[in-house]
Amino acid sequence: MTPLTLQHFLAVGGIMFSIGLIGFMTRRNLIVIFLCTELMFQGVAINLIAFGHYHGNLAGQAFVIFVLVIAASEASLALGLVVLLFRQRNTLDADAWRDLKG
Amino acid sequence: METLFSFQHAYLIPLLPLIGAAISGLFGAKYLKENSHWPIWLGVGISAILSIFLLLGMLAINPSPGSAGVSGGPSTETYPLAKSVEYFTWLQAGDPNNEGRPDQPQVVYGNPTASFHVSAGFFIDPLNAIMLCVITGIGFLITVYSKGYMHGESGYFRFFAYLGLFIFAMTILVLGDNLIMLYLGWEGVGLCSYLLIGYYYEKPAAREAAKKAFLVNRIGDFGFSIGIMLSFLAFGTVSYFGQGVGTHTGLLELATGTHLGGFQTYALKWIPFLLMIGAFGKSAQFPLYVWLPDAMEGPSPVSALIHAATMVTAGVYMIARCGTLFVGSAPAMSTVAAIGCFTAIFAATIALRQFDLKKVFAYSTISQLGFMFVAVGCFAPVAGVFHLVTHAFFKALLFLSAGVVMHAMGGELDMRKMSGLKRVLPITNIVILIGCAALSGFPFTSGFFSKDQIVGAAFARNWLLGAILLFTAFLTAYYTFRLYFQVFQGPLVLPATPAPDHAHDSHDHGHEPKDPGHEEHHNHEPRIMWIPLAILAVGALFGGLFNYHDALADFLSHSPSFDLAWKLTADPGRYAAGFGHIDASAPETSEQGLMILSGLISLTGIGLAYWLHLLERARAERIAAGLEPLTGLIEHKFLVDEIYQAAIVEPLRRLGGYFYAIDRFVVDGVVGLIAFIPQFFGFLLRITTERGYLQGYAATMLLGLALILILIFLK
Numbered sequence: 001m002t003p004l005t006l007q008h009f010l011a012v013g014g015i016m017f018s019i020g021l022i023g024f025m026t027r028r029n030l031i032v033i034f035l036c037t038e039l040m041f042q043g044v045a046i047n048l049i050a051f052g053h054y055h056g057n058l059a060g061q062a063f064v065i066f067v068l069v070i071a072a073s074e075a076s077l078a079l080g081l082v083v084l085l086f087r088q089r090n091t092l093d094a095d096a097w098r099d100l101k102g
Numbered sequence: 103m104e105t106l107f108s109f110q111h112a113y114l115i116p117l118l119p120l121i122g123a124a125i126s127g128l129f130g131a132k133y134l135k136e137n138s139h140w141p142i143w144l145g146v147g148i149s150a151i152l153s154i155f156l157l158l159g160m161l162a163i164n165p166s167p168g169s170a171g172v173s174g175g176p177s178t179e180t181y182p183l184a185k186s187v188e189y190f191t192w193l194q195a196g197d198p199n200n201e202g203r204p205d206q207p208q209v210v211y212g213n214p215t216a217s218f219h220v221s222a223g224f225f226i227d228p229l230n231a232i233m234l235c236v237i238t239g240i241g242f243l244i245t246v247y248s249k250g251y252m253h254g255e256s257g258y259f260r261f262f263a264y265l266g267l268f269i270f271a272m273t274i275l276v277l278g279d280n281l282i283m284l285y286l287g288w289e290g291v292g293l294c295s296y297l298l299i300g301y302y303y304e305k306p307a308a309r310e311a312a313k314k315a316f317l318v319n320r321i322g323d324f325g326f327s328i329g330i331m332l333s334f335l336a337f338g339t340v341s342y343f344g345q346g347v348g349t350h351t352g353l354l355e356l357a358t359g360t361h362l363g364g365f366q367t368y369a370l371k372w373i374p375f376l377l378m379i380g381a382f383g384k385s386a387q388f389p390l391y392v393w394l395p396d397a398m399e400g401p402s403p404v405s406a407l408i409h410a411a412t413m414v415t416a417g418v419y420m421i422a423r424c425g426t427l428f429v430g431s432a433p434a435m436s437t438v439a440a441i442g443c444f445t446a447i448f449a450a451t452i453a454l455r456q457f458d459l460k461k462v463f464a465y466s467t468i469s470q471l472g473f474m475f476v477a478v479g480c481f482a483p484v485a486g487v488f489h490l491v492t493h494a495f496f497k498a499l500l501f502l503s504a505g506v507v508m509h510a511m512g513g514e515l516d517m518r519k520m521s522g523l524k525r526v527l528p529i530t531n532i533v534i535l536i537g538c539a540a541l542s543g544f545p546f547t548s549g550f551f552s553k554d555q556i557v558g559a560a561f562a563r564n565w566l567l568g569a570i571l572l573f574t575a576f577l578t579a580y581y582t583f584r585l586y587f588q589v590f591q592g593p594l595v596l597p598a599t600p601a602p603d604h605a606h607d608s609h610d611h612g613h614e615p616k617d618p619g620h621e622e623h624h625n626h627e628p629r630i631m632w633i634p635l636a637i638l639a640v641g642a643l644f645g646g647l648f649n650y651h652d653a654l655a656d657f658l659s660h661s662p663s664f665d666l667a668w669k670l671t672a673d674p675g676r677y678a679a680g681f682g683h684i685d686a687s688a689p690e691t692s693e694q695g696l697m698i699l700s701g702l703i704s705l706t707g708i709g710l711a712y713w714l715h716l717l718e719r720a721r722a723e724r725i726a727a728g729l730e731p732l733t734g735l736i737e738h739k740f741l742v743d744e745i746y747q748a749a750i751v752e753p754l755r756r757l758g759g760y761f762y763a764i765d766r767f768v769v770d771g772v773v774g775l776i777a778f779i780p781q782f783f784g785f786l787l788r789i790t791t792e793r794g795y796l797q798g799y800a801a802t803m804l805l806g807l808a809l810i811l812i813l814i815f816l817k
Contacts, residue, residue, distance in 0.1 A: 021804070025797050033796065098794030 009050030017043030030082050030092045034075075041071060108155040112224050113189060115152050115234060116273040118145040123266025130259020138259035139249045142266045146245050149269065150238035157231045161657070181227070181347050183660040186279045188223035193282070195219075211335045211365050218334065225279035225342050227661040232487060232654075233276040233419055236494045240411045241269045243634035247502055248403040250630035251509065261301060261401070268294035272412050276419060280341040281330045281353070284420065288326070288384065291413045292319050298408060299400040311396035318393040322383015329376030333427075336369035342423070347662045354426045354663060358670050374427050374434035378441075381417030385471045388445040392743055394468055398460040402505025405460060410467050410501050411494035418474040418490055422483040425667030435479050439563065442475025443570050448740075450577040454584075455726070455736040459504045459515045462585050466541060467497055469574060473556050476571060481671055482559030483664060484655045489556055491648060492548035495641035496540035502635055503534040507589065510626035514597040517585060522594035529632045531590050533639040538586045540642040542579035542708060545701040548645030554700050555649070558693055572703055579707025587716040 020039030027033055045064045052060020082092070089096040108115075122145025130138035160183050196217030210216040245265055252261050271294055275287025292315075300312030334340050337356045344351025350359065357370060381387070386394035397409050408414070421428055421438065428434050446469045453465035470493050477486030508515055510527055524531035540549035553575060561568030648654050658664050714722040726733045735741065791802055 024800055025804075094796045095794075097796075101792055101794030 006050055006054045009046060009053075013043045013046035013050065015043070016040070016046065019043075028094050030085060030094055031079075033094060034078055034082060038071070038075065108152045109159060109185070109226065111152070112156065112187065112226055112277065115149045115156075115238065116270045116277060118149050119238075119266045119269035119273070121145055123263045123270060126259050126266060127263030130263060134259060136258065138262045139245065142245050142262045143242075143249075145266055146238055146242045146269050149273070150235075150242040153231070153234035153238045156226070157235050160228060160231050160660075181660060181662050181665070184225070184227035184343075184347055184662050186223060186225040186343060186346060188221040188279070190222050191219065192222040193218065193220040209336060209363055209365055210338045216338055220280055220282045220340060222283070223279040224277040226277065227663070228657050229419075229422060229487065229661040229663060230276040232491060232658075234273060236491055237272050237276065237412050238269060240494055240498050240638070241265075241272075241407055243637055244403045244407045244411075244498065244502070247406075247505075247631050247634040248401075250628045251403055251505055252401065257301070261298070264294050264297050264301075265403075265407070268298070268408060268413070272416075275416055279343070280339075281333060281424075282340050284423075285327065285330060288380070288416060288420075289323065291408070291416065292316065292323070292384070295319075295397070295408050295413055298404040299397045301400055301404065305399070308399040311393075311399040315393040315397050318390050319383045322380045322390055324379075325376045326380020326383075329373050329380065332369050332373050332376060336366045336373070343662060354424060354666060357426050357430060358666055370427070370430055371433075374424075374431045375437070377420065377424060377427065378434065378438060381420050381475075382441065383417075384420075385414050385417030385475070386445075386468050387417070387472065387475060388441050388448060391445060391449065391468050392746060395461055395464045395739075398458075398464050402460070402501055402508060405464070406498040406501035406505070409464070410497035414467065414471055415474065415490045415494070418471070418478060418486050421475075421478045422487060423663050425478075425483055425663050426670055428478075429481065429667045429670050435481070437479070439476050439479030439560070439567060442472040442477075442479055443560070443567050444472070445469065446472030446476065447570050447574045447577070448472075450574045450581065451736060452739050453581045454577060455733055456581075457517050459507060459517055459585065459589065460501070462517075462581060463497065463500050463504060466500075466578065466582065467493075469578065470497065470541075473553060473571065473574075476560050476567065477556040480556075480559040480563040480567070481667075482555065482562075483667070484649075484658050485552065485555035485559050487658065488649050488654050489549075489552035492540065492552040492642070492645040495638055495645050496537045496547075496549055499533060499537040499635060499638040499642050500541065502631075502638065503530050503537060506530045506627060506631060506635070511597050516597070517588050519597040520589055520595055521592045522590070524590045525594050526596070527590075527626055529627050530635070533632070533635045534590065535586060536639040536642050538582045540645075542582040543575055543700060543704040544579075544708070545704070546646065548642055548648075550697075550701065550704070551646035551649060554693075554697050557700055558696050561696065572700060575700060576703045576707045579704045580711050583708045583711035584715045584722075587711055588719070591716050592719070 017040050020036045020041075020043060023036035023039065024033055027036065045067060048060045048064050048067075052058065052064075085097065086092055119142065122141035122143075125141040126134065126138045134140070163182060194217070210218075245262070248261065248265065252258055255261065268291060271287045271290025273287070275284055275291060278284045278287060296312050296316045299315055300308050302308045303312075330340060333353055337353050339351065339353050339356070341352045342354050343349075344353075344355070347355070350356060356366075362370070379390075383390045394409060394414065398405055400409070428438070449465045449468035449472065453462050453469065456462045456465060470489070474486040474489050474493070477483065477489060504515070506527060507520075507523065507530065510523075511520060514520065536547070540547040543550045543553045557568055557571045557575065560571050659668070714725070738744070791798065
């Protein structure tokens with residue numbers, strides 16, 4: 001059994017980011033879009049932790065902790081927004097809000 | 103003189119009406135409402151009292167007649183009744199201590215270091231003491247009358263605020279000690295005239311008339327302002343008398359100097375003509391008179407105050423004040439006299455066939471102003487000022503009476519539709535008879551004396567001028583009494599219904615009785631309206647006494663403006679070329695004969711009017727029909743308005759149309775093209791990327807990021 005190396009972690013992070021990106025590009029449901037952004041976000045966070053661990057530097061992990069806390073509060077806010085948007089149009093389809101274009 | 107309150111505090115005379123106007127204007131709409139006349143009554147009333155005290159104070163000093171200016175010498179003591187007061191420096195440009203060129207210190211032209219100074223100061227002398235009494239005295243009577251006349255109008259406060267502002271501007275005009283102050287008042291009265299003509303701004307005719315008055319006056323003021331500028335260029339000052347009479351620092355004295363420079367002599371040729379254009383505009387003389395008949399769209403008190411008694415005489419005042427600038431130029435004086443004479447007979451002819459009461463009086467005002475211009479143009483400014491005063495009385499009286507008629511007839515002014523009003527309006531009948539008698543020069547009324555002096559002066563200058571004026575006096579007597587006999591005598595005829603939409607004289611109907619049933623008992627002559635009329639009537643009857651034994655001439659000879667101008671005309675060196683001998687101060691000979699002649703002429707005119715318009719009224723129309731092309735032409739006012747419209751207004755309008763097209767399509771086209779380019783690119787982006795799909799934005803971001811990464815890694 002080969003030991004886990006940096007490349008494994010980076011691969012997982014990259015896969016998560018790509019899944020999130022593909023989901024973001026293809027789905028229309030606001031909640032799923034939001035979920036996908038979180039997924040991309042976590043992929044990036046794993047990257048940070050992996051590099052931090054690899055360099056023997058705790059700053060990366062500490063930084064991720066902070067980012068997670070902020071992401072949590074931001075997620076609650078975003079979900080609230082989604083609820084409000086749903087109440088306005090009775091649908092979660094992002095295309096319902098196309099008229100907001102500039 | 104120094105101790106006289108009204109003299110020391112002359113600034114109160116314009117200030118009080120201004121304060122009154124401010125109070126009425128600012129608080130009238132919300133708080134004062136129907137009491138808005140009080141600030142103006144108080145302000146103008148106190149000003150009138152101060153003005154009368156000023157005049158009486160001057161009379162009380164009474165220096166021995168003829169002593170003025172005889173001793174000469176650089177001392178203001180030669181004119182004990184004249185004094186200039188500087189309150190503060192209004193405008194100052196350049197170094198005030200600059201001495202200018204040593205050879206000609208005053209000339210500004212080509213002298214870059216010259217300085218420009220205008221003081222906010224007054225020059226008080228007999229001339230403007232008389233003017234002030236006329237303005238504030240008659241102004242006060244008219245404000246009193248206006249309370250009755252304007253009662254219940256919407257914008258009541260506005261009317262009184264404008265009146266106060268007008269009195270302020272007019273007193274500034276006559277009090278100012280320099281041409282810029284004169285110009286300030288000049289424009290101020292023009293503004294108030296505009297505002298008050300357009301008082302009934304809901305009516306298109308009133309708006310048009312206001313605009314016309316303003317625009318026609320612009321033409322005159324253009325010449326006037328250039329005249330002021332040229333005066334400054336030539337003499338380095340716009341002040342009448344500078345630091346005092348005798349110091350030779352003021353414009354009017356410098357112009358009398360014997361050693362004028364080349365440019366100054368040249369400028370003196372043009373200054374009177376330029377100033378004259380302004381006077382012709384403001385005083386409604388021939389080429390520029392067209393605004394005054396239309397100005398009758400304003401309320402009657404306005405016609406009386408502004409367009410008969412005061413503002414339109416500003417031109418006469420200006421020429422009298424700047425006499426020394428004018429008398430030096432023979433062509434200028436001849437032009438003033440000729441234009442005045444032509445205007446007098448021209449307007450009198452038009453008045454013959456007008457049927458609107460106020461229009462008749464308006465043309466008569468133009469004609470009488472022509473008389474005043476003849477007077478100042480014939481070296482008889484005293485006669486001009488005398489006629490100005492008497493005319494102010496009787497013409498204000500006539501306009502206010504016309505206002506009473508209009509009130510009683512529900513806005514109707516067409517004299518063909520009314521007759522025998524003496525039964526309905528007994529008091530007005532008496533006062534308008536007095537006014538008509540004075541206007542037509544009925545013997546021993548005020549107009550008789552003043553007109554006679556002008557005619558005398560005109561005969562002394564040129565027999566043709568005098569003859570035309572005499573004939574004009576005959577026409578005046580005829581058209582005045584034509585109106586009187588038609589409207590006030592004969593069988594009682596009232597206009598059937600108050601014409602609601604008469605083309606040009608549906609002045610206002612807001613003051614008709616609300617309930618038709620009350621009309622019979624409605625008092626058409628409330629006391630507040632007939633008392634001012636009665637006072638004016640006394641003035642119109644006995645105003646001739648002002649010049650009893652040439653008292654007015656003696657009094658005015660203490661005004662430096664007059665005295666210097668007389669001295670200049672008496673200087674043979676300056677006049678050899680122009681006129682030969684001119685006896686300005688003493689046209690005594692044959693005065694008795696002339697008086698009898700002009701009295702007879704006036705009576706003949708009245709008799710003719712009696713014969714044509716009271717004995718058998720159809721006769722006048724028969725004669726008029728016999729002279730068809732002529733009477734038609736007169737009825738259409740010699741088509742002057744139409745000619746102006748076709749020759750000046752329409753070409754200008756077409757030119758304006760071209761400019762509009764150039765602006766619209768060429769200038770705006772280029773600007774629009776420049777604005778279109780970014781718009782076009784924005785449009786391209788809008789239909790390609792910015793379509794509102796969330797995924798689209800994400801893809802754009804992704805592509806951008808990818809592009810950046812590729813660029814970084816390829817490098």
